[in-house]
Amino acid sequence: MSVPARPDGPPSGEHVVVSLPSHSMPARLLERHASHLPALEHRALLDGLLTAHDPAARVVVVTSSEPAPEVLDHYARLARPDDPDDARRRVTCLVVPDDGPRGIAAKLLDRPDLLDRLRRQVGATPAVIEPWNVTVDEVAVAQALGVPLNGGPAELWPLGFKSASRRLFREAGVPVPVGVEDVRGLDEVAAAVRAILREAPQLERVVVKLDNSGAGEGNLVLTVRDDEGRPMPDDALVAALTRLAPATFLRDLSLGGVVEEMVTGEVVSSPSAQVEITRHGEVVVRSTHEQLLGGLDGQVFVGSRFPADAEDAAEVAGHAAAVARRLAERGAVGWLSVDVAAARGSFGRRLVAVDLNLRKGGTSHSHAALRHLAPGRYDAGAGRWRAVDGGERHYRSSDDVEVGRGVAAGRVIDALETAGLAFDPAARTGVVLHMFPSLEDRGTVGATAIGRTADEAERLFDAASATLRRA
Template identity: 85%
Template sequence: MSARERADVAAAPSPDPSDGSPCRDHVVVSLPSHSMPARLLERHASHLPALEHRALLDGLVTAHDPSARVVVVASSEPAPDVLDHYARLARPGDPDDARRRVTCLVVPDDGPRGIAAKLLDRPDLLDRLRRQVGATPAVIEPWNVTDDELAVAQALGVPLNGGPAELWPLGFKSASRRLFRECDVAVPVGVEDVRSNDEVAVAVRTILRERPLVERVVVKLDNSGAGEGNLVLLVRDDEGRSLPDDALVAALARLSPPAFLRDLALGGVVEELVTGEVVGSPSAQVEIGRDGEVVVRSTHEQLLGGEDGQVFVGSRFPADAAHASEVATQAAAVARRLAERGAVGWLSVDFVAARGAGGRTLVAVDLNLRKGGTSHSYAALRHLAPGVYETQSGRWLADDGGERHYRSSDDVEVGRGVTAAHVIAALEAAGLAFDPVARTGVVLHMFPSLDDRGTVGATAIGRTAEEAERLFDAASAALRTA
């Protein structure tokens, strides 16, 4: 692909009529291609259909834009009940219209690869997608942009709202720490470009010279996501003395699966584990337009779980008012620097916010040059309760004049063997389904997780944070007993 061709397909404006501007007929090709490291794809192969089906929430754009058609590319067919459910959400007065304008192109391949790579192996399906788009103006909304997604865009002759692919490594941990410092955005004390157990031990010594009271560090693989690829390492013994290098090396070897140490050879970072009396994980989503304009779309409080509290499990919107504006300002500064390098489309910046006797700390810990774990829940909000995110006040002001907040999770327990139709009916019977008049209620997603994990995703939208939390808790209880 020539440099000019790459530039043509690597960027495009994202049609977003939720801001009230008129749009002509257009097609949005939602391409939830998870071009993640092989270790993550293999680990989550059975869960990929659920992750891909989060993109069905893009179809809710038809709630307020009769000019849009949406084609979601996925490796599994959504159940008719699911598509009907989203159609009723989008157009309660005319669900048949929404149903006609949202379709799914299925690439029947359950292997551990991103959907773009799978689609490239099927020229017949590429041709079908090309015919579905036809001569109508179109844009591809990718989850991320690597060479595979660019190849799909070139084959279709449709621009991407993302890329270019050569910037992808800037989202790796070592590169993002350097980028944050370029933008005067604070980072935890740490060391980049660590590639072995021995280098981890050296990095710990470097951190302890600057932060003598640190008790734990986080070892992060450069190319990782959602907190997977992070390992928390205790650097002191039971009496509070710093561990010698050989003990650190032994502890890392004991705690690390073989794949972790193998991938560490490709690069990683070691950072202090930021602590405090209160510790949060705020993030900001930013979109860079083709003209270089930077718009902060949202801030969130990420909810983390897993053994070491490093894995994304859900979110609250918006971020805490104590730091929402600062989070937005710093993320925008990073996005402007990336825009200067040619970046387009969605990105998110994750932070750690800590408060304690020593004061308040806000440091950037991750850069995602892609959509992330908060993107699909935000899509539900902006399409079903359209409005604008005010970066200074940290509020979502819906076009009915009221605020909106939400609580979201991808892992609401239901139980294996329960059908999507049953879950949808249970939510409606409990009176918790999204109300298009009040523009509050619960939106479900990730239905393939019912078979894979016995869970479903849910985003509870309320006029206050308390209402959103009550709706979420009530929905969780109703679905557990469905």
């Protein structure tokens, strides 16, 4: 499928950004998170903060849930404290009223009337679609609108799957954990464990990953030794995985997956890097982060710190750029990220790539808040954000700050502003909220605390968390 050519660069006059937060993910993930999709989609409202430094831009956010007026007003005040009414006019939402477990692009394609409305909203104005990911659904939307995508082509989407990404890492000269690709079925998992133990005989645990998965969901940690420390026989491994894995996991494993060592050390962290590939094939490192992981086995993304630790940032950025260059040669365009496991111990320091996200991810929206409200550039060599005011900026972000189920968005906004913690456009520091639909669904809200130092960002985040718990 082809889409209209992307513009050579940012338009100098009036232009439109269509933010399309379409989560075209495996059915098992969409079904599990169906009630949470509006909150995930509303992270794209942070794209509207573009009007803070680009008053010629109009932003249209496509979503399945109408944002509350007080939320849009809040973002307008952040973007343009001098003229919030103008910012409010320049950010609109196209609501596709469908709460089913599908990406918003698929839902929009079922509504030719809404596609036509979006086409009229864009009109003859230069425009670009900013997708969350690019599959055939997002390409079909771009074709229908006649508007270019900052992403794609869709046929490259499987390169982000686990087996393909391990091969791509090796091709780019990026180290990977000991592991086996293209594993299908329980017996092949057991065979892969035997192969890994031959190379890493002291290993105690492996991670079984489904090829098509995301955010750590689709990863299962499997112990490979019995209580006496002996390698488990194949039948015991199969039995253990059968007990651990949901039926959907075992079904999807038949489509492909990987088994790789569980990276261990005295200290293990998970830095990542975001990269953008421009239309002309230029590779630009946009950020590095320390990912914060949770869940039963520490496999689920729960938040981030920006930037990554200085000792790792440049190397992580270099690995991500090397992978992006290989993807650019294949025609990839737009945003991607590479996740790394960083281990330290008596063996020294070790960095290995563990995941490729050929899309935006869990750190993209918090970075959007930074670059729109405290504009500057990321210095990949120094691992620092250099703001236009000459200072550095750091942040701490999470999508799951506890508030209380059913608390109104306006009340949460008021609580943060009353406490003096809301983002201050003059100082370009403070807390930006997002994901307000989570208040109803989970009793949580997202928050990105931006400070001039890492300590200031952490203090702001902790203070905001305490304030919102009292809201």
